[in-house]
Structures are given as structure tokens and as C-alpha cells.
Amino acid sequence: MASSNRPVLLSLWVSPISQRVRITLAEKAVEYEYKEEDVFNKSELLLKSNPVHKKVPVLIHNSRTICESLVIMEYIDEVWPDKVKILPSDPYQRAQARFWADFSNKVRECGHRLWQKKGEEQEVAKKEMIEKLKLFETELGDKKYFGGDVFGFVDIPLVPFTSWCMSLCAS
Numbered sequence: 139m140a141s142s143n144r145p146v147l148l149s150l151w152v153s154p155i156s157q158r159v160r161i162t163l164a165e166k167a168v169e170y171e172y173k174e175e176d177v178f179n180k181s182e183l184l185l186k187s188n189p190v191h192k193k194v195p196v197l198i199h200n201s202r203t204i205c206e207s208l209v210i211m212e213y214i215d216e217v218w219p220d221k222v223k224i225l226p227s228d229p230y231q232r233a234q235a236r237f238w239a240d241f242s243n244k245v246r247e248c249g250h251r252l253w254q255k256k257g258e259e260q261e262v263a264k265k266e267m268i269e270k271l272k273l274f275e276t277e278l279g280d281k282k283y284f285g286g287d288v289f290g291f292v293d294i295p296l297v298p299f300t301s302w303c304m305s306l307c308a309s
């Protein structure tokens with residue numbers, strides 16, 4: 139399905155979750171309007187567009203809203219199929235990609251604890267983070283990207299976490 143209408147992205151520059159969508163749009167070379175949100179003073183548009191979670195990112199396309207970063211990434215992949223595909227065409231590989239992309243949310247959850255907690259709780263989070271990253275490393279193996287030679291659905295959510303993880307694990 140080709141799309142003529144430019145989508146609008148409600149986002150937050152510092153949000154690694156929102157960056158997933160920005161990377162996907164960049165990979166697909168999709169032009170969009172960027173709207174920065176203030177999460178301490180959420181806009182009416184955000185509250186109306188994502189009444190369930192009230193969080194960024196939100197994509198508004200053809201006057202309809204799509205919420206949740208991984209859901210938005212899949213939507214973009216389907217609506218702009220003529221550009222590079224970020225999800226594999228094989229159903230099994232696609233299921234695997236969804237599994238690992240979802241697992242990247244666990245890295246984020248650990249990162250939050252590393253950042254917010256101190257002492258024993260922080261040590262536990264650090265250990266868990268390293269375990270989770272090792273699982274990703276095993277899954278990656280000798281491949282260039284998680285999808286083989288193609289940068290895609292599993293790589294994208296991990297990119298914004300890399301600098302975060304390096305600085306947190308070094309501290």
C-alpha cells in the first residue's frame with residue numbers, strides 16, 4: 139500500500155524507545171513531521187492519540203494513530219514495502235525477529251534499574267543486564283546483523299541502547 143500522506147511522529151529526543159521509530163523511518167527514507175513532546179507536560183494531541191499508555195512514540199498517519207514502538211515499526215515496514223524490508227519475509231524468521239525485538243525491552247527494563255537503583259539492587263541489575271546481552275551475543279553469533287546481512291527489526295531497538303549500556307556497565 140503506497141502512502142502519500144506524510145506521517146507525524148510524537149517523540150522525545152532522549153527516548154531510546156522513540157529512537158527505534160526514528161531509525162526505522164530513516165532506514166525506509168520516509169519523510170515525516172517531528173513533534174517533540176514534553177513528558178512532564180504532555181500535549182493534548184499525545185493524550186488523545188495514546189489514551190491507554192499516554193507515552194511516546196506515537197505515529198499519526200492518515201489521521202489514524204499507531205502506538206507502541208515495535209507495532210509502529212511493523213506498520214512502517216508494511217506501509218512502505220518498496221523500501222528496504224526490516225522484517226524477514228520467511229514466517230519463522232519473522233517470528234524469531236519479533237521474539238528478540240520484544241526481548242530487547244528486558245534490556246531496557248534492566249537499564250532503568252541500573253540507572254535508578256543503588257547498592258545491591260544496582261549490582262543485581264548489572265548482572266542481569268550482562269546476562270541478557272550475552273544472550274543477544276549468542277543469538278548474533280557470526281552474523282553481521284541479527285537478520286543475517288540485513289540490518290533490521292532486532293538490530294534497530296538495540297542501537298539506542300548501546301551507548302546507554304556501555305556507560306552504565308562501565309560505571
Ligand SMILES: N[C@@H](CCC(=O)N[C@@H](CS)C(=O)NCC(=O)O)C(=O)O
Nearest residue numbers: 153154155177193194195206207208
Ligand atoms: N512500550 C512502549 C514504551 C514507551 C515508553 O516507555 N515511552 C517513554 C519514553 S522512553 C514515555 O513516554 N515516558 C513518559 C511517561 O511514562 O509518562 C513502547 O515500546 O512504545
